[in-house]
Amino acid sequence: MKVALAMLAACVSLTACGGSAPNDTATQTSAQTSAPASGTGGSTQTGKVSANTASEAEIAAALKAAGVPNPERWAEEVVEYRPYAADDKDLTSLRQNLAKYNPGQETVDKIVSALTP
Structure with missing residues (x-):
């Protein structure tokens, strides 16, 4: 997939x-x-996937498409820190959790650019 x-x-x-x-x-x-069909899984019309509802594989695919290095590893981290507040459009809590791993601002920005809460 x-x-x-x-x-x-x-x-x-x-x-x-x-x-x-x-x-x-x-x-x-x-x-x-x-x-994924429209309205299923975690995909949206923007090409982003939901950090809350998409499978780890769907998140990894979205991260790979966004140019994130080692997308499978980062998808695992996204899933680990669920759930994310629906009103947190910038995924601030995810950014804070990812910062623990020192990925670099560009990588964090790419991860967040592929996701919706």
Whole structure:
């Protein structure tokens, strides 16, 4: 599923930049059918996933698409510190917990950019 979401993100990025998507129809079909349906799991229309409801795999895929190094490790940390307040749009509590690991501001910003509370 991580690969399918990453492929979908790559296809969208390439298309948005004027590039072309891969010609492998099987890969495209797999990516299209593996993406979570609207309103399910933790995905939203913004391409972000919910830090509260998305699975660890969905969070890892979103972090990978956002360019976060070692996304599986950070997804594990996101899940560990649940739940997050719905009105905490900046995920301040998550930022504070991640700071314990000294990931660097750029990494924290990338993690938060891929998530919603």
